[in-house]
Amino acid sequence: MDVAREAGVSIATASRALNGGTRKVRKDSYAKVAEAARRLDYRPNAFAQAVAKGTSSNIALLVSDISDPYFAGVSQGVVKAASERGVDVSIGVASDGAEELERIRGFIASRPRGIVISESENVNDNLRQELEQELKRYADAGGRVVFILDRDMPFPAVDVGNEEGGYAIGRLLADAGYRRPVILKGNDGYRSSGQRYRGVVKALSESGVDIDPRAVANGGFRRETGFAVVSQMIRDRLLLPGEGALYDGSGADCIVALNDVMAIGAMTALRTAGLEPGRQIGVTGFGDIPYAVDVYPALTTVHLPLQGMGAAAVENILLGDDEYRGLGHRLIFLHAKPDVILRDSLPRR
Known part of the structure; x- marks a missing residue:
């Protein structure tokens, strides 16, 4: 210098x-x-002064898609909790690993008090190590990092029981008499999608349900892809009973979407084809986004405390120095066993 x-x-x-x-x-x-x-x-440098004093006036929040109700709910929790403590929030959006790294570097350059990362991680992302190194340098300089959902990095993470929630949905399906599910996953590399899928499959397997390999599809965690996948299955004559249909011609009796917006897209595809969700084919989601209860029929889903997850991340960013350092890579669980919200989209058979 x-x-x-x-x-x-x-x-x-x-x-x-x-x-x-x-x-x-x-x-x-x-x-x-x-x-x-x-x-x-x-x-x-005013930002450097703020970080050195521990009084920086803002938190940075990174999400995958601010228009997605899941991330919107988390963001509301972050902004509300920060506002109550007199802290501003800067929000960035990144749709893939390269954008995530770029946005994180931009945040770090502005020296916020802390960074909250709420992303759907692709575990196959080849930039993961580079991201971890950037965040370590930031933390070594006095910054705080908290993930929402575990990324298996050396930073604290607010987490939920994704696999346990999937297991609960699988048990509900079996207990309600469903035996021929279509499962809409997220992208194969998404950590949360894999956890939810494992839980569903485990519960169904324990109940003696064998899943047709053709009944498992990538719905991309988006409404439009949930719609597209189910529409294609209908066009291919896989969903309804008949020659060549799933489950040796019996067709599917339910659609298990591993997030709510995919489930809503699937319900729209069913109605477009003249099928009634909940009556002819059951549907479940995951997340309990705000309008899951407002669609018709109301969506059976796993409740995640979205705003609470955002608030918990802020609370841990603003801990005292010794308390924050003591977190290390600790998972801060909210709803380790999430509740299933039973609504009209999944009646008992």
Whole structure:
């Protein structure tokens, strides 16, 4: 640092004097740094000062899709909890690993007090290691990182029982008399999709349900792909009883979507084909987004405390230094065994 060299002090001393760190600087050293800064016309970085003092006025939040009700619910929780504590929130959107890394680098450059990352992680992302390194450097400089859903990185994460929720849905299906499910997964690399899928399959298997391999499809965690997949199954004569249909010609009796917007897209596809969701084919979702109860028929789903997840992330960003450091890679569970909300889309058979 030029100021440190000009003043004849260490870089650490110059940084504390200029940026207001918590450790004290001797008066003579402070005077040397101030004079050197005046001669060099140095202007301190306000963000660096804020981080050094632990009083930065904002939190950065990264989500996959702000228009998705799941991420909108989490975002509302973050913004509300931060506002109650007098902290502003900057929101960024990233749809893949490359965009995520770019947005994180942009956040870090602005030196927020902390970064909350709420993304649908692809475990096959080849930029994962690079992202982890960027976040470690940020944390080493005093920043805070909290993930919403576990990414298996050395930072705390607010998590929920995705596999347990999937298991609960599978048990509900079997107990309600369903034996021929179509399962709409997220992208194969999505950690949360894999967890939910394992839970559903385990519960169905324990109940003696063998899943037709053709009945498992990638719905992409999007409404439009849920619609497209089910529409294609109907056109291919897989869904309804008949020659070539799923389950040796018996067709499917329910659609298990591993998030709510896919389920809603699937219900629209059924209605478009003249089929009545809930009466001819049962439908379930996952997440309990706000309008899951408002669609017709109301959607059976697994409740996730979306706003609570966002609020918990903020609470952990704003912990004291020792408390935050003590978290390490700790999973902060909300609803380790999520509740299933039974509604009209899945009547007992």
